[in-house]
Amino acid sequence: MRVLMVEDDHFHASYLQDALSEALPEVTEIFHAEDGEKGQDEALQGRISAVVMDLQMGHRNGIEAARSIWAQRPETRILFWSNYADEAYQRGIADIVPEDSAYGYVLKTASRENLKLALRAVLVEGQIMVDREILRLQRSNAGPRNRLDDSEFNVLLDLALGLQDRLIAERRNMSLRTVQNRLLSLYDKLGVDLSVEDQIPFNKRVRALNRAMVTRTINVATLEAAQREFEEWMRGR
Amino acid sequence: MRVLMVEDDHFHASYLQDALSEALPEVTEIFHAEDGEKGQDEALQGRISAVVMDLQMGHRNGIEAARSIWAQRPETRILFWSNYADEAYQRGIADIVPEDSAYGYVLKTASRENLKLALRAVLVEGQIMVDREILRLQRSNAGPRNRLDDSEFNVLLDLALGLQDRLIAERRNMSLRTVQNRLLSLYDKLGVDLSVEDQIPFNKRVRALNRAMVTRTINVATLEAAQREFEEWMRGR
DNA sequence: ACATGTCTTGCGGGAACCCGCAACAAGTCT
DNA sequence: AGACTTGTTGCGGGTTCCCGCAAGACATGT
Numbered sequence: 001m002r003v004l005m006v007e008d009d010h011f012h013a014s015y016l017q018d019a020l021s022e023a024l025p026e027v028t029e030i031f032h033a034e035d036g037e038k039g040q041d042e043a044l045q046g047r048i049s050a051v052v053m054d055l056q057m058g059h060r061n062g063i064e065a066a067r068s069i070w071a072q073r074p075e076t077r078i079l080f081w082s083n084y085a086d087e088a089y090q091r092g093i094a095d096i097v098p099e100d101s102a103y104g105y106v107l108k109t110a111s112r113e114n115l116k117l118a119l120r121a122v123l124v125e126g127q128i129m130v131d132r133e134i135l136r137l138q139r140s141n142a143g144p145r146n147r148l149d150d151s152e153f154n155v156l157l158d159l160a161l162g163l164q165d166r167l168i169a170e171r172r173n174m175s176l177r178t179v180q181n182r183l184l185s186l187y188d189k190l191g192v193d194l195s196v197e198d199q200i201p202f203n204k205r206v207r208a209l210n211r212a213m214v215t216r217t218i219n220v221a222t223l224e225a226a227q228r229e230f231e232e233w234m235r236g237r
Numbered sequence: 238m239r240v241l242m243v244e245d246d247h248f249h250a251s252y253l254q255d256a257l258s259e260a261l262p263e264v265t266e267i268f269h270a271e272d273g274e275k276g277q278d279e280a281l282q283g284r285i286s287a288v289v290m291d292l293q294m295g296h297r298n299g300i301e302a303a304r305s306i307w308a309q310r311p312e313t314r315i316l317f318w319s320n321y322a323d324e325a326y327q328r329g330i331a332d333i334v335p336e337d338s339a340y341g342y343v344l345k346t347a348s349r350e351n352l353k354l355a356l357r358a359v360l361v362e363g364q365i366m367v368d369r370e371i372l373r374l375q376r377s378n379a380g381p382r383n384r385l386d387d388s389e390f391n392v393l394l395d396l397a398l399g400l401q402d403r404l405i406a407e408r409r410n411m412s413l414r415t416v417q418n419r420l421l422s423l424y425d426k427l428g429v430d431l432s433v434e435d436q437i438p439f440n441k442r443v444r445a446l447n448r449a450m451v452t453r454t455i456n457v458a459t460l461e462a463a464q465r466e467f468e469e470w471m472r473g474r
Numbered sequence: 475a476c477a478t479g480t481c482t483t484g485c486g487g488g489a490a491c492c493c494g495c496a497a498c499a500a501g502t503c504t
Numbered sequence: 505a506g507a508c509t510t511g512t513t514g515c516g517g518g519t520t521c522c523c524g525c526a527a528g529a530c531a532t533g534t
Contacts, residue, residue: 011248164521203399205521206442213457223451413514414513414515417492418513
């Protein structure tokens with residue numbers, strides 16, 4: 001069994017390597033790439049069936065690399081291994097994981113035992129495994145019914161890029177008024193108004209982006225990805 | 238000489254400990270705190286004269302901890318040791334470093350030799366030392382004359398919180414029109430307009446926040462800090 | 475079939491925003 | 505001192521945004 005580690009932090013990489021060889025005796029070779037770009041090349045070139053992938057890396061982040069890998073070899077098993085439990089990452093992963101693919105998501109703060117367990121479950125057994133911490137955090141943000149559905153999330157991305165209502169409507173094939181309705185529910189779910197008890201008049205659009213970032217609903221990587229998608233859409237218009 | 242490491246990542250901490258004892262034989266004791274809160278307590282309680290401080294930590298980040306430490310003991314020498322070269326951090330540090338204090342800023346990607354050099358220069362010699370990489374990045378963003386002055390930066394923070402022009406004017410003691418002038422130059426310097434060649438109509442406010450985040454002029458920690466300051470200002474109004 | 479709930483869409487108006495124009499103050503250069 | 509740059513402020517108007525209201529579309533339940 002050939003396993004690829006994609007991890008730009010040197011210390012984490014060597015720790016991971018130790019854990020890998022301890023937990024999975026069936027591993028015959030361990031490869032190491034230090035950014036997303038090299039990682040995806042290596043995974044597609046070499047006959048790699050299992051990958052452990054860091055999420056935040058300089059050149060190309062883990063989600064983008066994973067998408068490319070899965071696009072060509074959806075049977076690849078990928079364990080994401082990350083510092084943070086941002087909803088943005090969890091949502092990004094959910095967007096790209098193919099039907100029936102094995103994957104997992106573990107935090108770097110997890111215990112060694114936990115990591116080894118996840119390595120075995122995902123890379124060897126082909127299970128799906130998401131760290132409890134991540135699910136917990138995800139729910140705590142999503143209090144009563146605060147979870148954004150896909151349609152709202154898309155509008156949030158467009159808003160975050162700075163698009164105007166008119167353009168969002170065109171891009172998402174909605175009427176102007178519908179876009180504004182989505183924005184209203186966004187403002188509601190992100191808690192735009194209920195900040196300070198006094199009724200401070202906020203600029204709702206900016207405040208929405210602020211809240212989305214602070215609650216880790218989206219992050220900078222999300223913004224950059226959304227920008228690229230938007231530019232592509234603009235070309236074919 | 239008593240040195241305190243404030244670092245929540247276990248691997249980085251042990252690497253740092255090694256580098257410390259290699260580079261500084263005059264160190265008699267090394268303490269270790271794993272978040273900003275504990276770090277600042279320890280620095281103020283124990284007779285600590287030198288600190289190595291991580292920037293992004295869970296409970297209280299490095300800048301806040303450093304501010305508290307310097308507020309009581311400005312002679313403390315602090316070397317910041319961080320993953321990223323965000324302008325937001327560099328600016329945050331510049332805001333809090335007292336007159337004549339020794340400090341430094343090194344990236345975790347720096348070589349071991351470089352780290353040891355910085356440890357010696359800052360903690361022992363009391364020099365000021367900033368990683369070349371950080372200065373380089375700072376300039377590349379600041380192309381022709383893109384650097385924000387303090388006044389513009391403050392308005393950016395208020396904008397980022399979602400405040401309206403009127404409130405910003407009140408808070409910063411400017412007329413409404415002056416605030417709008419600041420915003421104009423902000424839009425200019427952040428490159429709000431020159432995105433895609435076509436003249437896409439953007440919502441400038443949101444776009445400004447987007448650009449500020451993507452260029453690492455501000456980050457989420459900045460937003461959270463600004464929010465706290467704003468709430469405090471609101472109370473005494 | 476009828477009621478009820480959710481979603482979409484148009485209309486319209488008040489508020490906020492963007493920004494050109496111009497007057498004025500303060501500091502700089504020659 | 506006089507010319508010039510830079511920053512502040514008011515005014516006014518065009519645009520965008522926020523959102524209440526109400527009418528229609530569709531689904532679900534009784």
